[in-house]
Amino acid sequence: MTGELHPWNAGVFQSLAMRVPRLPHALLIHGVPGIGKLALAGRFAQSLLCEHPDRSSRPCGSCDACRWFLAGNHPDSRRLEPESIAMQSAPEPEEGAEAPARRARPSVEIKVDEVRGLADFLNLRSHRGGRRIALVHPAEDMNAHAANALLKGLEEPPPEAVFLLVSHRPARLLPTIRSRCVAVPVPVPERAAALRWLESRGVTQAERWLAYSGGAPLRALEYAGASEALAALLRAALEGDAGVLDSIRERDELETLAEALQKHALDRAFESLAGRRKYMTEGKPAAAGTAVAWLEYARSLGRHRVLARHPVNPRLFVLEMLAGLPSRKT
Template sequence: MTEKDFLLQDEAYARLVAWAERLPHAILLHGPRGVGKLQLAEHFARRMLCESRSTDIQPCGRCNCCNWFLAGNHPDFRLVEPESMARTSASEEGAEEEGGSGGTKRKPSIEIRIEQIRELNDFVHMGSHRGGRRIALIHPAEDMNVPTANALLKNLEEPPPQVVFVLVSHRPARLLPTIRSRCVQVPVAVPGRARASRWLESQGVKDAASWLAFAGGAPLLAIQFAQSELGEKLAAWLRAVERNTPDAIEPGSDREALEPLVDLLQKHALDRALLGFGQASKYGGRLMTGPGPKTHPMPIEWLRYARELGRRRLLARHPLNPRLFAADLLGTYPGVER
């Protein structure tokens, strides 16, 4: 196994591969954001399609199937993601085609579109190219509206032979109950700190331990923070509200930063609340940047703020006005004087 293949979720992987002879037709991998669920799902799909006869639990990395998979063109595999996440240019072209009047480009969808599920339905009903399994990976599965989810459900209810659906979800509670009940659920936990740090170092991340702490233990979030301006920006915002200087923050119209900001503030507030109530902190208090606001908000205030952020989480994806949204989040931070 190369460093590129270094798996964050080796235990969950071993569990999945152990099912190889009698795979469920639908599997739901769920767990916190940034812990390696997609990496796990892709590695597992690659192993299930690998044509090596070896009993090794890892894909061989040499057969045609492994090569196609790594090149992103295995004929018996489909990855369905919202256009806004797509790594391939094909779907971007698709998004431009239906650009509406006057040739204006349509924005890439942040949800999985029903057309994508219809295409997937064609794929699963087509014969296998290699005479074996076909695998459909849907990520993140909660990013489907009800009609889209229902289009998928038909296939989960009457699965074509030799087809395996792998659904990946950060928020399984948002899936249709009928979808959840058709899947064998596999929880995916935050990986151990040592493993996560080793993985981050293998990816060339400097200061891996601090970024991992800042990301609440989620290594993919940590790498995103470390390798973009986002991490520094969020850390600076957090310091500013703690010092009661939210006006020093210029949120701009940076939509990309809003969801991670809500996530970070919520974890942070929850930890402060737990510590305030004399309990162990969930994120190890490692997110905290300093002693906290001078006004020492009561634990109940932190809890209320954390709950309020939970409510606003959904709005963070498409706020009417990103600047106002961020200003409001930061301005209502406990201890900030208004």
């Protein structure tokens, strides 16, 4: 269901484990993307279901409950995610299945029916006589109806139900949802620990990608794996290469491009103001006197990064992003 517990989150796991004797019925596990919050929540869920946890509440990994959980089919555990995320971990469709192009686009929201399904699940009696666990990830992807349905569940939680809400942006949750949960902040890991982990994964330019990801190791690993594609995308954007930009159709790529342009812009501004680059992006330093223009451009890209998930027309969206580039204007 989820992978390893990342070494830098061992301390947060222990603080969760200490709550177990008087466990609140809802926890809000929050922090920036790419620091292992989902794996942490998964590990904690497994420890709550495990039949033989050790004295530090670590799951044994070998009982029936652990094996079912790790295979993603424990009857007392559910994970709610938008289709677009759930599909990333789903197996490829078989040959002869409906062509992906003809299927409706996977939803980027968690919908009300899905939350109602979760409520039905929580109201059943536990199969194993223990807790029932509902993991919602990322919780801010619930649309307004879904969030209100979840709020009902949080207000009158069935006995033995445990809600684990994982959030990258808790400020986007309903205040009434936040106030029903005990907040569990997950910090950005120490740089040395993150670099050690990245190097153990065979990342060669670990420092560069960790800087690019703002210190989030899981994102750094993704960027390092996609580094050539990312560099080509940014180069094409900066050089106004229409051929490559025409090929952008996927929402993920739009978001990636908006982020790459934003980091490029911030580095031009930082370098011109402070003489150093924060995200270690490549490229020429900014022309003198353009720092403010780059900062403003970076801010406008922040809005684009949010809108990139729902673009009306991807090509127009890209052209609009590029139109504001300060280097085009000088």
